[in-house]
Amino acid sequence: MSDTVRAWRHIPQRYNLMGSKCTQCGTVFFPQRIICPECRRKGQLEDLKLKGEGKIYTYSVITTPTDEFKEIAPYVVAIIELEEGAKVTAQIVDCDPEEVEIGDEVEMVFRRIREEGDDGVISYGFKFKLKK
Amino acid sequence: MAGIVGYGVYVPSYRIKVEEIARVWGDDPKAISRGLVVTEKSVPAPDEDTATISVEAARNAMKRAIIDPKKIGAVYVGSESHPYAVKPTATIVAEAVDAAPELTAADMEFACKAGTAGMQACMGMVDSGMIEYGLAVGADTAQGAPGDALEYTASAGGAAYVIGNKDTIADIESTYSFTTDTPDFYRREGMPYPSHGGRFTGEPAYFKHVLSAAKGMFDKMGTNASDYDYAVFHQPNGKFYLKAAKKLGFNKEQVEYGLLTPVIGNTYSGATPLGLAAILDEAKAGDRILAVSYGSGAGSDAFSITVNDKIEEKQDLAPKVQDMIKNKRYVDYAVYAKFKDKIKMA
Numbered sequence: 001m002s003d004t005v006r007a008w009r010h011i012p013q014r015y016n017l018m019g020s021k022c023t024q025c026g027t028v029f030f031p032q033r034i035i036c037p038e039c040r041r042k043g044q045l046e047d048l049k050l051k052g053e054g055k056i057y058t059y060s061v062i063t064t065p066t067d068e069f070k071e072i073a074p075y076v077v078a079i080i081e082l083e084e085g086a087k088v089t090a091q092i093v094d095c096d097p098e099e100v101e102i103g104d105e106v107e108m109v110f111r112r113i114r115e116e117g118d119d120g121v122i123s124y125g126f127k128f129k130l131k132k
Numbered sequence: 133m134a135g136i137v138g139y140g141v142y143v144p145s146y147r148i149k150v151e152e153i154a155r156v157w158g159d160d161p162k163a164i165s166r167g168l169v170v171t172e173k174s175v176p177a178p179d180e181d182t183a184t185i186s187v188e189a190a191r192n193a194m195k196r197a198i199i200d201p202k203k204i205g206a207v208y209v210g211s212e213s214h215p216y217a218v219k220p221t222a223t224i225v226a227e228a229v230d231a232a233p234e235l236t237a238a239d240m241e242f243a244c245k246a247g248t249a250g251m252q253a254c255m256g257m258v259d260s261g262m263i264e265y266g267l268a269v270g271a272d273t274a275q276g277a278p279g280d281a282l283e284y285t286a287s288a289g290g291a292a293y294v295i296g297n298k299d300t301i302a303d304i305e306s307t308y309s310f311t312t313d314t315p316d317f318y319r320r321e322g323m324p325y326p327s328h329g330g331r332f333t334g335e336p337a338y339f340k341h342v343l344s345a346a347k348g349m350f351d352k353m354g355t356n357a358s359d360y361d362y363a364v365f366h367q368p369n370g371k372f373y374l375k376a377a378k379k380l381g382f383n384k385e386q387v388e389y390g391l392l393t394p395v396i397g398n399t400y401s402g403a404t405p406l407g408l409a410a411i412l413d414e415a416k417a418g419d420r421i422l423a424v425s426y427g428s429g430a431g432s433d434a435f436s437i438t439v440n441d442k443i444e445e446k447q448d449l450a451p452k453v454q455d456m457i458k459n460k461r462y463v464d465y466a467v468y469a470k471f472k473d474k475i476k477m478a
Contacts, residue, residue, distance in 0.1 A: 011227055015224075015227055015228045016227075016228065016230055071178050071470050071471070072178050072179070093177060094145050094177060094461070109188065110184050110187040110188055110228060111179040111184050112178075112179040112180070112184060113179075122181075122183075122215055122216070124187075124228075127179070
């Protein structure tokens with residue numbers, strides 16, 4: 001049940017890339033934060049829905065996955081620098097690993113992240129695909 | 133009457149060719165292609181299902197609608213491949229387009245016409261003043277048993293429509309439905325693949341309902357085939373579609389834009405909504421469209437639609453059907469079988 005609760009708690013960030021922005025220093029965070037680590041008590045954080053567009057900052061090709069991800073291997077996991085500045089880690093879908101390069105433009109897509117076996121809850125959320 | 137405020141589509145990028153499926157089962161690929169008028173079909177990635185396809189289509193529809201998502205008062209997702217047996221796909225879509233929580237939502241099920249049933253429900257609620265906007269989605273990741281004729285066409289895709297009566301891009305003049313109890317195609321609880329009546333799915337099922345709904349609409353509106361610039365029908369294969377079009381008096385030019393099954397397969401609940409979207413991608417102000425869905429079991433919903441002058445400013449705000457069709461990568465039967473969970477893993 002704890003995985004169900006965790007999946008449910010992550011819905012705003014996983015479905016709609018809900019992050020935070022510090023109105024004091026302008027830094028954008030993902031996932032959401034309660035306090036700005038720079039401005040501390042002077043900081044003021046507000047919700048910011050990120051657009052889901054950015055560039056590949058760096059990536060790795062997973063060739064030896066856990067059993068759960070065996071059917072999609074080899075697959076690419078990248079750190080993506082979003083337009084707003086925050087970085088997110090996500091799978092790059094619908095591509096051959098050879099096609100991916102640092103600096104490639106990507107956009108958010110909505111996919112299955114994982115499922116808890118055949119009778120468990122299905123977690124959905126963001127992944128990214130190449131714009132080219 | 134209510135109209136279309138925005139529409140959006142999604143087709144997975146993987147494809148498998150009819151000749152690749154035929155190679156595995158020892159069928160003659162040319163005979164299959166010619167018989168069904170299908171050359172290839174879309175295949176969902178392992179992390180795609182009806183919920184993800186519905187969300188992508190709904191987000192594209194919202195790009196064209198340009199409305200505050202919180203003004204959506206109803207979300208209906210029509211499909212016969214909802215990811216959960218109990219737990220609505222519609223709540224996932226409502227949350228992902230940021231329309232939740234002040235709305236009603238439900239999943240629709242009527243074989244391949246659940247998407248158009250959702251559109252009708254939204255029209256009724258908009259026209260009665262219950263809601264300002266409604267979101268109706270038709271999407272499927274269709275199942276065909278390995279080796280069955282359905283495997284050549286059962287594919288994945290979907291389309292979403294934002295229904296309202298303000299700032300429409302196309303106005304729905306009328307809707308007419310024709311429904312009977314006809315067990316031509318069904319899936320019992322717990323069974324992985326549907327069963328169908330072979331030739332029985334033709335005359336007493338598809339043709340009877342599609343033709344009756346179209347003719348019912350002609351009578352209701354005082355129109356005939358020549359009054360429409362475009363027409364689209366449900367398309368389990370290309371052959372049925374073209375035969376229905378001919379019987380109703382439509383020519384090739386009127387029906388070719390809406391025919392997608394030859395290149396993406398039968399997207400079931402997504403089929404008529406996707407075909408209609410392909411027409412809206414090309415339509416101009418004043419164009420008149422007849423759309424007729426079909427769901428086994430059995431019934432058809434017909435819509436008589438007139439496009440208005442707002443269409444052109446919305447057409448390029450989201451990917452078009454042809455963009456989705458062109459974006460493709462082929463898989464062989466082994467990869468297809470893996471993607472579709474047809475391989476038993478240790």
